[in-house]
Amino acid sequence: METSQHKENFAHLLQHFVSNLNTYISTPDGQWTIKGFIDVFRNVYTISSDTKIVSKILEIHLFPKIVQFAEEYGYMIVVADHQNYYPDISFVSKHDPSIKFAVDIKTTYRLPEIPTHCNGFTLGSHGEYFINRESTKNIQFPYHSYLGHFCLGIIYSRANKQDIDQSSPYHLDQLESITSVVRDFQFFVIEKWRIASDKSGSGNTANIGSIQNIADIIAGRGMFSLLGETWFDDYWMNYRKITTIDAKTGKTKVIGNLRDFIEYRNGDLSLIVTKSGRLKTKKSLKEPLNP
16 A cells, blocks of 8 residues: 555544544533542542643543554554653554554644634644654654654633632532533644644744644645645755845845745745734734644
């Protein structure tokens, strides 16, 4: 079977898998079934809506289902040895260990001021292991050994802060009355290059940023989606490493956007998919993309 067929089959299986996850983690009215932490005295403490906390608990919540999926379709799962390793999970075929897929679990929230958009997330590093595809630095297996690099994404809405009471614990008998910190989950599976933007995703760290329009994310309409994965790889391997002369000022400038890069490489500018706009509120400008 060709590499593309293996990848297509895996993507199809994973997409079918996530299509059934809402009923596993949600109540009939869309709330997260996780309400908080419980102690031995049967007290329930509500959790924070902090993105890192929600993300980690979601991973723990979903992991048994992911294990079942892997076993059903003949894959071993290899969890990242370290927290900063890529990917979160490596799926390795039991029948042919050369068949590997990288899957990162990515979570983010809808922006309340513009619910058609989410806060976005990072799509892995464009550093050492991305540039040197034989490298084992901060990656479970060399980048080139994976037949595909997928994002298992979860988009959710945060509860209103006034609906969450963290001032005192609840008793277990009150479990049904506790408002979940997040709700209305939307799952998707997509190859990460298809939803990439041309900007770094987290300040000074070497992470690839995603687009933020939810409809475009679900459909895989990222900035490179018409250009293809080869252009994605080339751009991010050389991100902000190439200098050229600015035609307007005559000064040297660093290439840090896709239009300038495609022009520099004599590519087809019409294949760039323009990012849908995002409302730039003071709050959203301060918040980094979800890791």
